[in-house]
Amino acid sequence: MTTETQTPSKKRSLFADSEGLQKRRAWEDRIATILVTGAFILAMIPLFSLLWVAISHGIGRLSPYFLSVSMNGVYGGMDAGGIYHAIIGTLLVTGWATAISVPIGIFTAIYLVEYGNNSRLARMTTFFVDVMTGIPSIVAGLFAAAAFSLLVGPGYRAGIMGSVALSVLMIPTVVRSSEEMLRLVPNELREASYALGVPKWLTIVKVVLRTAAAGLTTSVMLAIARVIGETAPLLITVGVLEKINTNAFDGRMMTLPVFVYREYSQGLVPCRPDQVDCITTINYDRAWAAALVLIIIVMGLNLIARVVAHLFAPKGRS
Numbered sequence: 001m002t003t004e005t006q007t008p009s010k011k012r013s014l015f016a017d018s019e020g021l022q023k024r025r026a027w028e029d030r031i032a033t034i035l036v037t038g039a040f041i042l043a044m045i046p047l048f049s050l051l052w053v054a055i056s057h058g059i060g061r062l063s064p065y066f067l068s069v070s071m072n073g074v075y076g077g078m079d080a081g082g083i084y085h086a087i088i089g090t091l092l093v094t095g096w097a098t099a100i101s102v103p104i105g106i107f108t109a110i111y112l113v114e115y116g117n118n119s120r121l122a123r124m125t126t127f128f129v130d131v132m133t134g135i136p137s138i139v140a141g142l143f144a145a146a147a148f149s150l151l152v153g154p155g156y157r158a159g160i161m162g163s164v165a166l167s168v169l170m171i172p173t174v175v176r177s178s179e180e181m182l183r184l185v186p187n188e189l190r191e192a193s194y195a196l197g198v199p200k201w202l203t204i205v206k207v208v209l210r211t212a213a214a215g216l217t218t219s220v221m222l223a224i225a226r227v228i229g230e231t232a233p234l235l236i237t238v239g240v241l242e243k244i245n246t247n248a249f250d251g252r253m254m255t256l257p258v259f260v261y262r263e264y265s266q267g268l269v270p271c272r273p274d275q276v277d278c279i280t281t282i283n284y285d286r287a288w289a290a291a292l293v294l295i296i297i298v299m300g301l302n303l304i305a306r307v308v309a310h311l312f313a314p315k316g317r318s
Contacts, residue, residue, distance in 0.1 A: 051295070058292030061285040067293070071242040071254075077269035077278035083290045085244040089159060089253035090297070093238060094228050096163035096248055097170055102220055104167075105174025112175075113182040114204055133172040140168040141233025148237075159248030161237035162255070166227040173223040181215030182208060214309035221305035225298050231257040256294045263287040 066082040074081035108125065116122025144165035148156050185208050193203040209216070239252035240262060264287040271278035279285070 054288065054292045054295055057284075057288035058290075061289035062292060066286075066289060070244050072244075074242070077271045077275070077280060077282050079277055079279050079282065081286065083256065083259055083286070083293060085241065086254045086256045086259040086290060087293065087297075088244060088246060089238070089241075089255040090228065090257075090294075092246070092248045093159045093162045093166065093234070093253065093255055094224060096160060097166035097227060098220065098224060100163060101167040101170035101174055101223065105171050105219075105223070106178050106216065108171075108175045109178035109182055110204060110208075112179050114200070114208070129172050129175045132168070133176065135168070137165075137169055137227075137230050138232040138236070140165045141236040143168060144233065144237050157237065157239045157252045158250060159238055159245070159253040162234045162253070163248065165233035165237050166230060169227050169230065169233075170223040173226050174219055177219030177222055178212075178216055181212045181219060184215065185211045210312070213312035217305050217308045217312065221301055224301055228298060228301075229257050229294060231261050234258050235261070256290050256297075260287045260290045260294070263290070 067087070068084050069080075069082035070085035071081040072085075108129070112122050112125060116125070141162075144161050147164070148158075148161050189207050189211060190203055193207050194200070198206070234255050235258055238255060238258070240258060241252040241254045245251050245253045263283045266283045268280050268284075269278065269282055271280050
């Protein structure tokens, strides 16, 4: 009789405990959602504020004329000049840096994942790559300047020097990101290829690299975005030039980060009251417009990376 009277009370107790547990989980879920949403909003505030400031200050000077002329012959507060020479320099220097760093970085990642087998050389390589990740950009510029001074001469300045400096900064990013992408490739794919008698090098080329192509593309774009805005190493190696130079192996070049730094550091122009073609804030206007163009270039590269990643993504995945 006692058991029969206690059974309903136990059921009510269990139901109450279960209902209380559900309410507590619902409150915990709401709190976690609020915290995550708040953290996301806090992270977006600097991004949107930076974009707003760059757009509001740079959109006024941005025009087809500004993108198609150089600063050759422009002085003082003249309402003239553009960044065509800086865009050419940025694309050439960054392009050569990518051509240098991407093969080295991907081949190093392939060795660490496919051939290293936690050997002593693999551990040493991983250690030095981690050390290179934290190298200041100015040190990379000094290294490139010293290397070319020994090989070519102390007065040599060219875009390729800046490319070498940027490649020193890009290689660790490419290696670490590519290594993670290659490790995500399932071992079953490798084993199936080996079972069919395919050599290891061909398995890496046809199976591993093709499977990880989307991730490798993202890794390369991350490395490019890491260095395309560097200023200190380019000031040491590439220098400053107001004219258009399309030869990365001969002479100084102008790049967008250096252009932004140079224009902004010059400050206000002392215009006389009787001067008609003189804008006091012309240097600031050019700097903000060039910074906006640099942001647009980085966004364009990321969009290209997304498209390439989507094209190379394995079938059946969204």
